[in-house]
Amino acid sequence: MEEGSGQRKEELFHVIHKVPQGDTPYVKAKHAQLVQKDPEAAIVWFWKAINAGDRVDSALKDMAVVMKQLDRTEEAIEAIKSFRGRCSKKAQDSLDNVLIDLYKGSTSVYPYVKISHVTREDDRAGATMGYLHEGHLSLVEEAHKHAEVIVVSVYVNPGPFSPSEDLSTYPSDFHGDILNLKSAPGGVDAVFAPKNLYDYRENKKSEIMLIWKIRILTRKGWFHVWRRGEWGTKQGLELRDWREDILCGKNRPVFFRGVATIVTKLFNIVEPDVAVFGKKDYHQWRIIQRMVRDPDFGTEIVGSDIVRDSDGLALSSRNVHLSPEEREKALSINRSLLRAKSDAKIGLVNCKELTDAVIVKQGSLEAVEGIKNPVVFCIAAWFGKVRLIDNIEISI
Template sequence: MQTITTITELRHALAESRKTDRCVGFVPTMGYLHDGHLALLRESRIRCHVTVASIFVNPTQFGPTEDLSTYPRDFLRDETLCSAAGVDILFTPDAGEIYPAHFTTFVEPGELARPLCGAFRPGQFRGVATVVCKLFNIMQPDFAFFGQKDFQQCAVVRSMSADLDFPIEIVTVPTVREPDGLAMSSRNKYLTSDERKRALAISRALFTAEAAFRAGEREAKRLTDTARRHLTELDQLQYLELVDPDSLEPATSPLGRRTVLCVAAYIGSTRLIDNVILT
């Protein structure tokens, strides 16, 4: 595995793949890797000849009061995991490499960035769209892999990629969970033992609503009420919404063939998100 820190080096390393038409897969991460990230890497290895992973804690998607400075980092561990997972190139730029002095251009993602997390974290998806756009331009991969847990992020990236004519297939990989159901997240590290137990209310609520849907329930309010009853242990529920998977607009009853139930909540000072696709 090559570990590369500059754009020039990365483009040079990928030049040979371009000459021989080898398929390139890309997995963007902010590091502190877990099994969810490794699932993305495995999917890239299955589909592509060359797998590139990036580790970059993107400052433009954090608000002024958010956890940029304390976001968990363990580069040596991440590098070891990437190597063991068969990554061919690990790209680890610093902020100055991605956002050089006098950087002024940003990507505005539009309506998909406004609901759900966008309503509570203004500017987050502007930062996501900008950094992903830059990384796509730098690497020009054939495939890019994202996790379903960040459902809104996947929708924003897919829309941006289509709107800006990137010839890249965006692949969404199902959420990887702990054995007890908690969605894997780098931020789970922040949870105390008690908070970790209480966080299970999130997946429990989603799974209960999913079971009701499979049993035939199609009324949106009854499904969200079913889920909400399991969320009393949370310190703050930001949203619990049934949305259309393409537009992210609120779903209407009776529900159609495919709907997404999304949730964001605080356990202590830790913000967690999760979702299930009802289909």
Template sequence: MEKVYTIKEVREQVKAWKKEGLSVGLVPTMGYLHEGHASLIQKAVEQNDKVVVSVFLNPTQFGPTEDLEAYPRDFEADCKLCESIGAALVFHPEPSEMYASDFCTWVDMDVLSKTLCGKSRPIHFRGVCTVVSKLFNIVTPDRAYFGQKDAQQLAIIRRMVRDLNMDIEIVGCPIVREEDGLAKSSRNTYLNEEERKAALILSKSVALGKKMVADGETSATVVKEAMIKKIESEPMAKIDYVEAVDGLSMQPVEEIKAPALVAMAVYIGKTRLIDNFIVEE
């Protein structure tokens, strides 16, 4: 497995692969990789001849009061994980490599980015769309892989690819959870022992909502109220949002039916965690 740090190196390697007729998969990450990322890399390895994993903590998707400086980092561990699964190349640029000092061009989106996480993180998805577009232009992959845990991000990337006519297949992969149900996240490392136990309220409320829908409940209000009541039973939890939206447009729905997304963001102490479930046919 090769480690590269410049755009020029990535482009030269990918061009060489494509001259050989090889397919290329991309897994964009911010590093501090866990089993959730591993599942994306594994899927990419299964479906492509060569896999590029980008490890780039993108500063443009963090607001001024968010956790950019505190975000966990372990590049050597990331590389070991990538190599063990079969990635061919890890791209680990500095911010100055990705953003010139006078950078002023952005990829932004209306509608889909205004709900859910977009409400409390107004610049977040502009940063996501911009960096993902740059990675797509740099790597020119055949397929790119994103997790369902960031369901709004996945929907936004799919819409961006459609709207901008990008010749890339976007592959969504299921949420990977700890044995006790907590969705895998790099931010889980922020939790102390007491907070870690309290954080299980997210997956418990997801399980409650899923069961209600499976049992035939279609009222978004009824399902949300039950999930909110469940979360509020945990004293350490503070709700950012619990919403039911259309899975394609990210707009609120009154009736939960496919394709719907029921998503939440909850603070446990100072740590903001997300979880969700998707209602399919």
């Protein structure tokens, strides 16, 4: 009875998991994984299957699942990167999706998951919060003008959100983001999508205050800041003299600390030669340029022009939350900017009377008494529960 029961169990295993019967390494690996429940033995047999050329793509994917369960994610990443080239193009696309999933859960983050087998010189990062639209994809297009290897980060940073803002309502579609990036002209080489950049290392939260213009000691992957022997108790980059009193910084006091902290970590992990940021958040773009300049990061910050819908509304992931009526009202932002640019040319704009907008110097973001060359007119407005920002550069 026991022998017959064991035979039926093995036959049922082959039927359920669509694994052909036999003595091949891959079959033995699946048997060890699913019947014997011995993950270590399964990994040994998966490796034998890969080295023997026995269903390499399936062996890699299945072994990655087992390794991930054993907290051996980095081994799985290296295995797929090393043997991906032995698989068909279709299988490689499938393995790329496995890589992305593994990379999201990696606790020892690699500089980037390099999918291309061609050695290249420069790499470029594009930072996004996901729910990608044509504006984000334009960053990828801009990136291809400056570098060979393109890395895109997808991470909803909780740092800039104030207590009154609901992080959970920020739109998200990671699978759609990956499809968009794969179909973008020129594509991308890697997607860096960490679960949590605030405590991604062994799930330990940092309690270090990162303070600029104080002595900074660095090592790859982390920042330690020393201030006369005293350690701070909060995590976040403290910005000084970086115009936090205007725009997003004025009404959202934690905003740029959250942005600067996470971008610092991102740059220290990925180490890009160039990074692309959209000009829609003009204040953020200029602050990151300053953040990179002051401590001599080896990263060039490039601004990419705003992408708009045909009616002039700047593309934003948050636009999805606008009702039809709110979206129609939101068109007033771009119209106001265009009107201001036109009026500025004939001296009709009074910079001191602006309340929900500012006109500042393009480079330093310093306040101006009157329209001088060059300036930027930035505006923020609420439509229902959605806060939108926009700007226009003015040169007279």
